Amino acid sequence: MSHDHHDERPELTPAQIAAALNPPPGRNGGDLVVETLQGLGATTVFGLPGQHALGMFDALRRSSLGYVGLRVENNAGFAADAYGRITGEVAPLLLSTGPGALTSLAALQEAAAASAPVLAISSQIPTAGLGGGRHGYLHELRDQKASFRDIVKSVHTVRTASQIPSAIAAAWESALTAPHGPVWIEIPQDVLGTVTTLPVVTAMDATPRELHARPELIAVAAHLLSNAERPAIIAGGGVVRSDASGKLRALAERIGAPVVTTYGGKGAFPWEHPLSLRSWMEDRHTTDFLEDADVLLVVGSGLGELSSNYYTFAPRGRVVQIEADAGKLEANHPALGLHADARDALSDLLEAVTPRKDPAAAERVTAVLGRVRDRIAAQELTLEQRLLAAIRTALPDTSPSFWDMTILAYWAWAAFDARHPNTMHSAQGSGGLGYAFPAAIGAAAADRTKPVLAVSGDGGAMYSLAELATARQYDLPVTWLIVDDGGYGILREYMNDAFGETSATELTGPDFVALAESFGVPAVRTSPEALTDDLAGALAQPGPSVVVLPALLRMFEPTHL
Numbered sequence: 001m002s003h004d005h006h007d008e009r010p011e012l013t014p015a016q017i018a019a020a021l022n023p024p025p026g027r028n029g030g031d032l033v034v035e036t037l038q039g040l041g042a043t044t045v046f047g048l049p050g051q052h053a054l055g056m057f058d059a060l061r062r063s064s065l066g067y068v069g070l071r072v073e074n075n076a077g078f079a080a081d082a083y084g085r086i087t088g089e090v091a092p093l094l095l096s097t098g099p100g101a102l103t104s105l106a107a108l109q110e111a112a113a114a115s116a117p118v119l120a121i122s123s124q125i126p127t128a129g130l131g132g133g134r135h136g137y138l139h140e141l142r143d144q145k146a147s148f149r150d151i152v153k154s155v156h157t158v159r160t161a162s163q164i165p166s167a168i169a170a171a172w173e174s175a176l177t178a179p180h181g182p183v184w185i186e187i188p189q190d191v192l193g194t195v196t197t198l199p200v201v202t203a204m205d206a207t208p209r210e211l212h213a214r215p216e217l218i219a220v221a222a223h224l225l226s227n228a229e230r231p232a233i234i235a236g237g238g239v240v241r242s243d244a245s246g247k248l249r250a251l252a253e254r255i256g257a258p259v260v261t262t263y264g265g266k267g268a269f270p271w272e273h274p275l276s277l278r279s280w281m282e283d284r285h286t287t288d289f290l291e292d293a294d295v296l297l298v299v300g301s302g303l304g305e306l307s308s309n310y311y312t313f314a315p316r317g318r319v320v321q322i323e324a325d326a327g328k329l330e331a332n333h334p335a336l337g338l339h340a341d342a343r344d345a346l347s348d349l350l351e352a353v354t355p356r357k358d359p360a361a362a363e364r365v366t367a368v369l370g371r372v373r374d375r376i377a378a379q380e381l382t383l384e385q386r387l388l389a390a391i392r393t394a395l396p397d398t399s400p401s402f403w404d405m406t407i408l409a410y411w412a413w414a415a416f417d418a419r420h421p422n423t424m425h426s427a428q429g430s431g432g433l434g435y436a437f438p439a440a441i442g443a444a445a446a447d448r449t450k451p452v453l454a455v456s457g458d459g460g461a462m463y464s465l466a467e468l469a470t471a472r473q474y475d476l477p478v479t480w481l482i483v484d485d486g487g488y489g490i491l492r493e494y495m496n497d498a499f500g501e502t503s504a505t506e507l508t509g510p511d512f513v514a515l516a517e518s519f520g521v522p523a524v525r526t527s528p529e530a531l532t533d534d535l536a537g538a539l540a541q542p543g544p545s546v547v548v549l550p551a552l553l554r555m556f557e558p559t560h561l
Contacts, residue, residue, distance in 0.1 A: 238300015
């Protein structure tokens with residue numbers, strides 16, 4: 001086994017050696033945290049201070065890291081999640097002990113479901129209180145890590161200052177190893193706050209492990225696809241996370257395979273491409289088409305509930321599944337399972353397949369899309385489709401959009417043209433409320449040069465109102481569209497369908513326009529007719545804005561029942 005890469009370690013100059021021997025005074029454990037993050041390439045951190053974590057926040061003053069402070073830890077987690085998705089880089093999230101840490105759990109669940117590389121660094125009670133004794137420290141938990149172990153990819157514990165750089169580097173590598181995901185570090189209050197004489201952290205390296213497909217599996221998969229009569233492809237979120245859209249398109253064109261994207265894979269394949277089945281996953285015509293494929297390539301998807309038309313999908317042909325999360329391989333369907341990063345495996349397949357022509361493939365795609373269109377048209381849901389068209393017209397093609405769990409988002413999953421990969425995001429990974437607006441803040445912090453859109457219902461919006469203050473404080477270019485139907489609209493539909501009446505779905509809400517304006521955020525009340533112009537106007541102005549649309553929307557009829 002070669003160890004040559006160890007010879008490439010940078011040699012310190014005499015000046016650097018002198019600096020290491022005489023570190024600047026007044027540094028603490030928190031400085032080791034921020035120095036390590038800087039050394040690994042971080043530029044922006046998210047979070048919310050708390051008493052035990054103040055050593056980290058004190059050290060931020062002495063660093064070049066940009067800080068975006070949100071008002072609720074869960075929202076800070078959503079912002080970090082979006083930053084990680086948009087940039088593909090690690091998003092540090094600084095949290096306090098106990099209640100502060102625990103409030104981030106739902107956001108970390110979404111980051112895990114969506115493979116977003118969030119590096120959560122939490123404080124802990126003082127070292128003397130650790131070990132599960134009941135000492136009565138503020139924020140004390142018997143085992144704080146236990147609350148996170150089921151959710152994050154890896155848990156890292158620090159007990160002394162000298163452990164900080166290695167723990168952060170290990171967590172960083174874990175977060176960026178495919179599949180990306182959230183990781184957890186905890187550091188006691190006294191370790192963060194105590195003065196250290198350790199030298200300034202330099203030359204950090206945390207290169208993620210690469211996940212290559214086994215060559216014999218690539219050979220079999222390439223043979224199956226090259227000799228298929230009716231190949232088809234399902235492209236999931238893994239294609240977006242691994243930046244593999246170009247490889248996917250090249251492979252689909254080489255073997256003449258129609259492509260449908262899952263909701264997590266929105267934008268992974270061009271919407272208007274002749275081979276594009278778009279993303280009508282919850283449609284029996286799409287399901288029938290995929291079941292008819294003699295070889296089905298599934299890339300970066302576990303074929304879970306939403307991607308399988310609520311588990312009614314029953315493929316009749318051979319399934320080839322490329323998935324970086326080993327636990328998702330064959331989790332729902334027998335398959336030739338390739339445990340690999342999507343981009344890497346698609347690249348290998350591109351080299352290995354024999355090109356095949358299928359002049360009828362595009363015609364079959366057109367026929368399926370026509371049947372889907374006719375099914376929806378028969379339901380007279382013109383308002384919903386008009387609103388999606390208005391948003392698409394108003395939103396610049398390269399601007400990211402973030403969608404909460406709301407009826408318009410359920411429509412957008414199936415019917416919105418994302419135009420570019422990695423521009424449309426939602427909380428469909430774990431399905432929690434309140435994602436859109438704080439996530440849009442995280443995306444805007446990653447790139448202030450383009451406006452970002454958030455779409456929420458009035459129920460989901462109530463989770464995130466505090467972050468109007470954040471958007472204003474940092475003057476971020478986020479436009480928040482709130483569709484106000486006076487309740488939890490999708491739950492209202494589900495309850496009516498299941499039980500014939502509703503309970504606990506109706507909400508008294510604020511005047512969202514007046515509320516936004518009280519934060520110093522310009523707001524407008526719009527209508528379906530005025531939405532395109534009002535939304536385009538809001539997106540074009542600098543800084544944050546709110547557009548409120550009073551509307552009662554309906555879902556398209558399901559086909560899985």
